[in-house]
Amino acid sequence: MRRTPWVTYALIAANIVVFLLTPGMAGSVTGGSSLAQLCHLQAFLDHYAAVPQELIHHQMPRLVPTGDTGVGPQGAGCVVGPPSYAKSPELSVLTAMFLHGSWLHLLGNMLFLWIFGNNIEDRMGHIRFLLFYVVCGYAAAYVFALANSSSGSPLIGASGAIAGVLGAYLVLYPRARVWVLVPFLIFLPLRLPAWIVLGLWFGLQAVYSSGQGVSAAGTVAYLAHVVGFVAGMLLAWPLRPGTPPPPEPRGLLFGRRARPGW
Template sequence: MVIPVHDVNPVRRTPWVTYALIAANFLVFLSTPGIADSVSGASHLSQLCRLQAFLDHYAVVPRELIHHQLPRTVPTGAVGVGAHGAGCVVAPPGYHKSPALSVFTAMFVHGSWLHLLGNMLFLYIFGNNIEDRMGHLRFLVFYVVCGYAAGYGFALLNESSGAPLIGASGAIAGVLGAYLVLYPTARVWVLVPFLVFLPLRLPAWLVLGFWFVLQAVYSSGEGVSEAGTVAYAAHVVGFLAGMVLALPLKPGTPPPPEPRRLLFGRQARHTW
């Protein structure tokens, strides 16, 4: 898997919405119960119970979204001791959960630092150009629509599942799909793990196309031992939604600047 670090595609205006989305994701993450100890790996029962209660409230649950089957009891975040030992206390929910609204709230919830930082890296690199092309408000609407497409798409494919779905990756996949449509020839600096991390500058169609193929393969269950922890199908649906929504903008999109011929950060000697 290649790691993008920078694209050679300058913008004309400051991507305020992209920055605001990144900030919002960090703020929600830092306010999520139990996250403070996730760096050290510590996980006490009380933290797990609070985290489970938080996810039941704000995450997408496919069977709730598709069949509107809301649970009669949910974790309260408290710890109790029963006949089988200590565990999370469950009770009738003290709040009204809207499954449709949970698709939106789940876009800002992440389960670990790696989950958050990986998503925000992709949004930071590719989101600014899409916002620059669409404008601030249209980009925000586009981002949310892609997130909803990914959430509902995943839920339809897993309609009986009671596992929570969280993360901004579905919406960000839409950003990647739009970037592939609008800027396929833009150059992207990536790190390729090959004994060490090897820096390469590759065209966006290769980087993003390879990413999409991996998600499609993983969503089918091939190449992974347990696909249940990552919603690859949501990535695929979000990516396709972003491509479709970006197609009308393709004719009027100026091509990215032709980069100087650099090889690993140095001027290449080729004259062709």
């Protein structure tokens, strides 16, 4: 690897810091959150997350969670009121890329970015990689919003942008052999070509996005993963000529080494 992947490191650090500063996330470690924490979290997400109906119709709801708690006819709950802030739906796509709903959501995304991001940043360069990451995230969010234009549920996570990184890796390094843990009675470490590993991942996301094979497809934006992956492939395609040989593998769970000494 010729370049130190400063953008990859910065993105990982930023995602972790934002997660730690997100209201109510402390409860995701201990397994429980108070009503007040949940109300603060809901208000925070409505402010900074991307909401499909806001992206498509460019219209804020008249009532949003305020972050306060109260008691109504149905019992204790979160208070709603007119929004006290001016929200830009377009900018919310960017802020939503740094929000995650749980430690598992965060660490899963950061693991993929850590493993695959450095080679793509090395091939593209720092600035182009950052622009590529953002464009993939925006493409994933807007196509998902178009398909769910009436949804008022917050859309959060870096999954769409990171799926773009995986798509670019498949285009640029399809023959790179990577270690994976395959469950077969026990977890067996196998060294497989990237086109098999990432191809299977993409296939599963495509199946899940159709609602097949999962009981709660609506809780994960699988369509955003599919769109981000395809966007990454298309954007990386012009870089295929002149791309150096695939990286050498290192470690388990998609571990590999781009060049000796990395």
